Amino acid sequence: MTTHIILFKITLIAYFIATVLYLINVVARNEKSGRLARWTLFAGIAIHFANMSLRYFEVRYTPVADLHGSLSFFALCLVVLFLLFDMRYRLPVMGAFISPLALVLMIFAGIAHKPLLELNPLLDSWWFPIHITFAFLGNAAFSLMFCAGVMYLLQNRMLKSKRFSALYHRLPSLDTLDRINYSSLTIGFPLMTMGIISGALWAESVWGTYWSWDPKETWALITWFLYAALLHGRLSIGWRGKRAAIFAIIGFCCLLFTFLGVNLLLTGQHTFKALGG
Amino acid sequence: MNIIVVGLSHKSAPVEIREKVAFSPAAMAEPLKQMLALPEISEGIIVSTCNRVELYATSRETEGAVSRLKDFLADFHQLSRDQLDEHLYDYQGEDAIRHVLRVASSLDSMVIGEPQILGQIKTAYGYAAEYKTAGVILNRFLHKAFSVAKRVRTETAIASNAVSVSFAAVELARKIFSNLDDKTVMLIGAGEMCELAARHFVNNGVSQVLVTNRTFARAEKLAAEFEGRAVAFESFQEHLHQVDIVLSSTGAPGYVLPADKLAEVIRLRRNKPMFLIDIAVPRDIDPRGNKLDNVYLYDVDDLQGVVQANLKERHKEAAKAEAIIAEEIKQFQRWLSTLEVKPTVISLRRKLEEIRQAELQKTFSALGNLGNKERKSIEAMTSAIINKILHKPTSILKDAHNNSDGNLYIDAVRTLFDLPEPPVDPRHEENPDND
Numbered sequence: 001m002t003t004h005i006i007l008f009k010i011t012l013i014a015y016f017i018a019t020v021l022y023l024i025n026v027v028a029r030n031e032k033s034g035r036l037a038r039w040t041l042f043a044g045i046a047i048h049f050a051n052m053s054l055r056y057f058e059v060r061y062t063p064v065a066d067l068h069g070s071l072s073f074f075a076l077c078l079v080v081l082f083l084l085f086d087m088r089y090r091l092p093v094m095g096a097f098i099s100p101l102a103l104v105l106m107i108f109a110g111i112a113h114k115p116l117l118e119l120n121p122l123l124d125s126w127w128f129p130i131h132i133t134f135a136f137l138g139n140a141a142f143s144l145m146f147c148a149g150v151m152y153l154l155q156n157r158m159l160k161s162k163r164f165s166a167l168y169h170r171l172p173s174l175d176t177l178d179r180i181n182y183s184s185l186t187i188g189f190p191l192m193t194m195g196i197i198s199g200a201l202w203a204e205s206v207w208g209t210y211w212s213w214d215p216k217e218t219w220a221l222i223t224w225f226l227y228a229a230l231l232h233g234r235l236s237i238g239w240r241g242k243r244a245a246i247f248a249i250i251g252f253c254c255l256l257f258t259f260l261g262v263n264l265l266l267t268g269q270h271t272f273k274a275l276g277g
Numbered sequence: 278m279n280i281i282v283v284g285l286s287h288k289s290a291p292v293e294i295r296e297k298v299a300f301s302p303a304a305m306a307e308p309l310k311q312m313l314a315l316p317e318i319s320e321g322i323i324v325s326t327c328n329r330v331e332l333y334a335t336s337r338e339t340e341g342a343v344s345r346l347k348d349f350l351a352d353f354h355q356l357s358r359d360q361l362d363e364h365l366y367d368y369q370g371e372d373a374i375r376h377v378l379r380v381a382s383s384l385d386s387m388v389i390g391e392p393q394i395l396g397q398i399k400t401a402y403g404y405a406a407e408y409k410t411a412g413v414i415l416n417r418f419l420h421k422a423f424s425v426a427k428r429v430r431t432e433t434a435i436a437s438n439a440v441s442v443s444f445a446a447v448e449l450a451r452k453i454f455s456n457l458d459d460k461t462v463m464l465i466g467a468g469e470m471c472e473l474a475a476r477h478f479v480n481n482g483v484s485q486v487l488v489t490n491r492t493f494a495r496a497e498k499l500a501a502e503f504e505g506r507a508v509a510f511e512s513f514q515e516h517l518h519q520v521d522i523v524l525s526s527t528g529a530p531g532y533v534l535p536a537d538k539l540a541e542v543i544r545l546r547r548n549k550p551m552f553l554i555d556i557a558v559p560r561d562i563d564p565r566g567n568k569l570d571n572v573y574l575y576d577v578d579d580l581q582g583v584v585q586a587n588l589k590e591r592h593k594e595a596a597k598a599e600a601i602i603a604e605e606i607k608q609f610q611r612w613l614s615t616l617e618v619k620p621t622v623i624s625l626r627r628k629l630e631e632i633r634q635a636e637l638q639k640t641f642s643a644l645g646n647l648g649n650k651e652r653k654s655i656e657a658m659t660s661a662i663i664n665k666i667l668h669k670p671t672s673i674l675k676d677a678h679n680n681s682d683g684n685l686y687i688d689a690v691r692t693l694f695d696l697p698e699p700p701v702d703p704r705h706e707e708n709p710d711n712d
Contacts, residue, residue: 029434159452160567162579164586169438173455174550238547241571 004058007051008072012110014044015075015103022096026170034092041079041099048076064132071109073132074259075102077140081187085144089180093170097147127202135195141188142227142248142255148180149248156242174241181244182234189227196220219258226251278319278414278617279339282368282376283346284331287387290364292327298354298361300325305404308353313410315349317342320412322405322419324380326397328387333377335414343367374418374609378602381422382429383436389591390436395426417612425605432601435594438587443474445583446554446575447481450522453552453573461485463520465513465534466527467495470556472502474524479503487520489513491527514538518545523553525561536563543571554580618674621687624696625670629663 021037024030052073064073082098085091155171158164171177199217200210211217230247233239239247285295300308300323312321312332322333332350336342347365351358368376379385383394402419405411411419430436439445447457454460462483464475467490479486486505490496496507508516514534517523527533534553539562543551550571555562560576567574575583637659641647647655670690677686690696 155452159449159573162575162582164583168452169434169590173452175453175455238549240548241550243548243570 002058004051004054007047007054008106008110011044011048011051012103012106014040014047015079015099015106018044018095019099019103022092022099025092026096027166029166029170034095037092037095037099038083038086041083041095045076045079045083048072048079052076064129064136067112068109070132070136071105071112074136074139075105075109077133077136078102078105078143081137081140081144085180085184089172089176091172091180093167093172094144094147094151094180097150098144101143101147125202125205127198127205131195131198131202134191134198138188138191138195139255139259141184141191142252145181145184145188145248146252148177148184149245149252152177152181152245153242153249156245178241178244181248182240185227185231185234185244185248189231192220192224192227196224216258219254219261223251223254223258226254278335278337278613279342279370280373280377280414280418280613281334281336281339281342281346282331282373283334283343283350283365284324284329285361285364285366286329286331286385288385289366294361294364295328295330297356298330298350299327300330302400302404306408309405309408309410311353312346312349315342315345317345320415321410322401322415324398324401326394329380329385331380333373333415333418335412339369343369371606371610374606375602377418377422378425378605379599381426382598382602383426384429384595384598384602388440388588389595390430390440392436395423399423414613418609421605421609425602428601428605429598433594433597435591435598438590440584440587440591442470442577442580442584443477445580445587446474446524447477449573449575449580449583450478450552451481453550454521457482458484460521461487461519462522462524463487463489463508463513463516464499465489465523465525465561466491466529466557467499468526468556471524471526472499474554474556475503478522478524483522487513487516514542517542521549521551523551523562524556525554526556527561529557529561530559532561532563534562534566536565536569539563539566539572540569543569617687621690621696622667622671622674625690625694626663626667628694628696629667633659633663 018037018040021033021040025034025037055069064070078098079102082094086095151171152174154167155174155177158168159174196217199220203212204210226247230239230244230251233247234244285298287295302325305323308323309321312318312323312334317336317338318334319337320335324331324333330350332346334342334346347358347361347367350365351361376385381395381398383389383391386394398419402411402415405415439448450457450460457478460483462475462478462485464471464486475486486500486503487508488496488500488503488505489508489510490499491510493507493509496510500507517534517538523534525533548571550573553562553566553572553574555574555576558577562574564574564576566572637656640655641652674686674690
């Protein structure tokens, strides 16, 4: 078994342990568990980075050309972004949403693993890692926004109905959740924009046109407009709170379809089949 | 040496009885001294609060001591034992340790998690320290109780949720706004609960206070107390869009704030959330207002509901606290038992040393003029014999105190070697707490 595969498995175990610890933190209100979970995630991403680096050295190109690599890289982006948010907002309860998500991504990545042979020449460009990194970091930010949106709706329902579950004490204030919604939007939107632009520039360098309206590009644009509308609404009309949370959820669904649905259900330039992965 | 607790609390006696046995904080010297003068009692502390009166003591004769303490409590307050007996409880040994740890951790209080009891016990311990009625055991025990109480407070959520209506209001506001520093509160009408809640909000950071009342002079007076502004009642609705938190308690028979007006206010606020507390009966604010997005409207019953939910949480956390306490009891009992080994070993050594000295004297006088070298030799030999004999039993005794055989061995040693009773006051022992 090659080293990078071992590292992949260790990372998966680390995310699994973090998930369990975060759940204990939420359910049993155990503070120590939350701290341990955070450190486990830190250890996890270190190993994850090592895993990705080793894969790069083995195949000599950024290891995200196949389903395995992209799912794995997305999980990494997710956890990294979450840890950055956690440093600012200290939210172990969000960890209870994020680490299972990262874990599921890793599990699917593990299932999707096929040995990577040669890189499709289409992908042999330095636009590739740039485009992917922007896109995935943007996606990760919107995933955090989605989590914050779900938490907002849960907390809002409890405060409105005056029926409080154990989660009430664990969730932060509505104001904090709304601010996370806003900051993840201001981080994710430019990243996504850069992702689309770098994708277009890359397309130009390979195929000669900036835009070919293939399903992925189309859906990415739709998702982009959704978030642009929310940003506009927040800045000018006073959209916030429940409305912003619902938007975050709808946007994320669009995002999921753009990222996964298109690849798996439709055909076009972006599918992994077409790219030989 | 056993720890003993004798007393009564709100759980066993009504206030009419409790007030009869209370000790005045200004006059603790006399009762403490009297308590210590009792023959069976080695150390003593008196805890007297509005909800309990308890005596903590140490003694070698537990049965006698318990009875003696009950008599003392009755006699000191000129009551008869019959009057008190049905209300008094007593604990010994492990039960006594558990009781005190529970009390200090506020598990035995009327409201679990209340913070006052710890301070009250610390004060009681202060008196005992001042009048020197607490010794080695109670010193260590009370310090243990304080640290356990702290552990319980920090490791469980037993004291973290609000269990009074006004605190609950602040807590809810925090769940909506997170930071109260830049928020504005408006008081509509007047009333004790409103003012109390307002005071809590101000204490928690709210800086802007508006007050409105049908009687403008009243509004001004109240506003002055909070360093806020008074607003005319006829036009208070115009100011609402600047207000984040509303506390309402007028005597009006109808709604002073209808739902459609509230909708307008939220629009003007560009959907910034608003928290309204309606304490009035009949209610001041149209309850349909709660349906609006970003409006959170609570009436008295709702706040009580929050308090009840928090109390349930506290009770759940109490189970965690009991587990912590069980752990700490074991630790403390281990320490208590070491207290017994050392004096026993010392006593045993002393006895053997006495025998040695007596025999040395006899032998030396019988042998007449013995050279120095020979004397020293014989002294060294007899000393070495004693050390070698005692070495194994001593280490076994010390090891045994970690398990249930410990006390058995100590008892056996005391009986077999006919050791004298150790001094009743452990304060005069040599370094018993050297661990």
